[in-house]
Amino acid sequence: MKAIAAFLCGLTLGVGLIVSQMTNPAKVVAFLDVAGRWDPSLAVVMGSALLVAFAGFAWVERRGRPMLGGDLAMPPRWPVDRRLLAGAALFGIGWGIGGFCPGPALVATAGLSIDAAVFTAAMLAGMAVANRLGAAAASARRTFSREPSDSAQ
Amino acid sequence: MTIDWPAFTPGSALIGGLMIGFAAAFLALTIGRIAGISGILGNVLPGAPAGRPGSGGERGWRIAFLLGLAAAPGLAAVSAVPMPPVETLVDWPWLVAAGLLVGVGTRIGSGCTSGHGVCGIARGSLRGLVATITFMAFGIATVFVLEHMLQVPS
Numbered sequence: 001m002k003a004i005a006a007f008l009c010g011l012t013l014g015v016g017l018i019v020s021q022m023t024n025p026a027k028v029v030a031f032l033d034v035a036g037r038w039d040p041s042l043a044v045v046m047g048s049a050l051l052v053a054f055a056g057f058a059w060v061e062r063r064g065r066p067m068l069g070g071d072l073a074m075p076p077r078w079p080v081d082r083r084l085l086a087g088a089a090l091f092g093i094g095w096g097i098g099g100f101c102p103g104p105a106l107v108a109t110a111g112l113s114i115d116a117a118v119f120t121a122a123m124l125a126g127m128a129v130a131n132r133l134g135a136a137a138a139s140a141r142r143t144f145s146r147e148p149s150d151s152a153q
Numbered sequence: 154m155t156i157d158w159p160a161f162t163p164g165s166a167l168i169g170g171l172m173i174g175f176a177a178a179f180l181a182l183t184i185g186r187i188a189g190i191s192g193i194l195g196n197v198l199p200g201a202p203a204g205r206p207g208s209g210g211e212r213g214w215r216i217a218f219l220l221g222l223a224a225a226p227g228l229a230a231v232s233a234v235p236m237p238p239v240e241t242l243v244d245w246p247w248l249v250a251a252g253l254l255v256g257v258g259t260r261i262g263s264g265c266t267s268g269h270g271v272c273g274i275a276r277g278s279l280r281g282l283v284a285t286i287t288f289m290a291f292g293i294a295t296v297f298v299l300e301h302m303l304q305v306p307s
Contacts, residue, residue, distance in 0.1 A: 002214050005179070014224070029296055032293050033300055040163075041162050077280060095251075096295025108239045
């Protein structure tokens with residue numbers, strides 16, 4: 001049952017990316033190119049997605065538990081730390097170069113784009129490397145039993 | 154700033170955006186998880202942290218989600234929705250560099266456009282908001298440098 005819900009979510013999200021043309025890197029770069037011929041479409045995509053998601057998450061918080069059972073596993077809302085900022089910065093640079101973020105890259109690869117497949121292969125490698133680095137960092141933290149000191153809050 | 158009116162597609166952007174927002178709300182409501190693609194993908198790859206949502210019973214729904222995402226172009230092909238072209242502006246070496254940066258960055262930064270930009274902001278997460286502002290700013294700066302200073306894309 002949970003797998004069916006997740007499948008439908010992935011499918012709907014993927015079709016949403018296709019309908020909104022966010023699977024086309026040229027359109028994403030045209031949004032990021034504020035100094036050139038600017039295409040504001042991505043802002044509309046994000047705005048309308050947020051509208052629905054905002055209502056949905058408010059409902060989730062009120063319910064306190066998911067409809068299909070299990071726990072509500074939501075990530076922490078704060079603090080903003082150096083890892084978050086550094087990661088988001090690297091992601092932004094890659095996003096600007098290629099015009100792909102992870103969702104559209106996967107959907108475009110499934111749509112049999114060779115360019116998207118090249119990007120996705122590199123992205124998977126990058127994720128696996130970061131996983132290893134993260135695991136190593138976590139084990140180092142355990143060893144020295146110290147907390148990250150770069151928390152803002 | 155010059156708006157490229159012929160390229161602007163507010164109608165399809167609105168409909169697609171509503172679908173994306175619905176999908177994010179749907180996953181949270183049904184199974185209580187964030188529809189963040191980098192997190193879902195990264196946590197089924199080698200080296201993902203154990204013990205957090207990512208190991209054991211978490212694997213099934215993640216794989217199902219990814220299969221749904223991969224099935225989207227097929228569904229679009231058999232329905233009235235045309236798959237838009239995938240037009241890249243840079244050559245493969247640039248795409249490889251971009252992919253590595255996106256892969257490493259989204260794992261270190263714990264999220265991407267969907268997890269931080271849609272889910273994070275929608276649930277009032279300061280981390281999500283700050284991450285989104287950061288990757289947007291760096292994306293805009295990168296395109297500015299490539300398009301207007303180095304003129305890399307053809």
